[in-house]
Amino acid sequence: MKANNHVPVYVTIFSELRDRIVNGSLGPGEMLPSENELCAKYRASRETIRKGLKQLEQAGLIYSSPRRGYFVNTPQHNKFTLSFSQDIGNGEVRFKDIRIIRPTAEIQEALNIPSNRKVIAFYRGNYKGERQIGLEIKYVPYDRGLPTIEDEINFAVFPEAADAKATSFSYYTELNIQAVTASGEILSMLDCSPEDPLLLLKRTYITQSGEHIGYSKQYLIPPYGELHGVSGYVQKNTH
Amino acid sequence: MKANNHVPVYVTIFSELRDRIVNGSLGPGEMLPSENELCAKYRASRETIRKGLKQLEQAGLIYSSPRRGYFVNTPQHNKFTLSFSQDIGNGEVRFKDIRIIRPTAEIQEALNIPSNRKVIAFYRGNYKGERQIGLEIKYVPYDRGLPTIEDEINFAVFPEAADAKATSFSYYTELNIQAVTASGEILSMLDCSPEDPLLLLKRTYITQSGEHIGYSKQYLIPPYGELHGVSGYVQKNTH
């Protein structure tokens, strides 16, 4: 049976079950009707029903337990999808300094390297107009022939800005968020006072083969240095 | 053609294409072979091929453009899936105080209420053993007959701890992360100094109908108050 306005059948199934879960008439832990029952109810083939159920599963609303049935999930509100505020993500970046240093214990651990392996440190400032809103230091192992500084910059240090075709999905990022104050050299490179609380984002760049190709510390000054996220099932308008 | 060790064909398709994308032999923006070509290559039916491609799409590696083809995505590293550290998520929570207050401008805006609408404020401490690692204040509109304080606590203030069957997916959470220092009353309820930088998590609880049912401010003390996240495509072992 076709739905009315060119709405695919599986979307109808998804929507109706989603509504029942969202409004509570299907509560967490409850079992959904079996695929065959839904086939009968919607007069659709099993694959079509499964398509709708798959969407619910991917939205995090249900899970399937093979040979038992589908069940409503218990909502998770301690996991968030986080994105950077526009100011940081789209703001201006200015080069500040570049150094070759001995790794601190922190950097050794983050990059998984011995103490005698030197590291290149890149200093960049985040700006919004003339106002500095952050400072980012990226550390990259200094090694393997070192093609040229330029190549290192393009492909290892700032992969997000480099030729996307070359970097691809070859790495992912681990993120750690802390609140800190700045001191010493860091403070002098930031436009703030010693008592100002800052967000510190530590990121480790890891290839799919497990190699740690970079480590960065980014200091963000309030009120620009804010992060935003959402958790749970956010209602989306049909795109 | 069946795969070797009971590995579904669509998983094989997913894995092989994923590897080609991850190792760069299929770069961002490149078009994948068409479904029909993949059908021929893997000697599988079109729906099976589509299943594998769907997985790649949901992993964020590719996207499909109807009537044109499938294309490799450009990786996004400014979106993170974030979760709380174990200490916070699994730590102990102790009740501290409960008050009925006039909403500040901040709370009015967060809860979307007028200034004459009173608010219940719940104060809770996060502990790890005897060490306090955080303070959370939840604000809930004081209204609609007020069933009993207990009900408010169970179903509006601490839904994550209440009967899951009653709360369901009826709300989602918006999160904001800042770095701050504590002062005045907040400071006195926290086990830290005025100059200690703290993480401040502001959360707004929103029902699917758009109603703002709660607002909370959680202060976290380093080094326990840390957040962790990942971005990009993280290799997972087949569970």
Added chain:
DNA sequence: AAGTGGTCTAGACCACGTT
């Protein structure tokens, strides 16, 4: 005109949980 992805069907076999 040929090719593409989007939707859908009506079957099939399997492994396993429940009764």
Added chain:
DNA sequence: ACGTGGTCTAGACCACTTT
């Protein structure tokens, strides 16, 4: 023994893009 979800097939029609 029966029901369940997991996998898979070989078709079909559609709307649209590309050539």
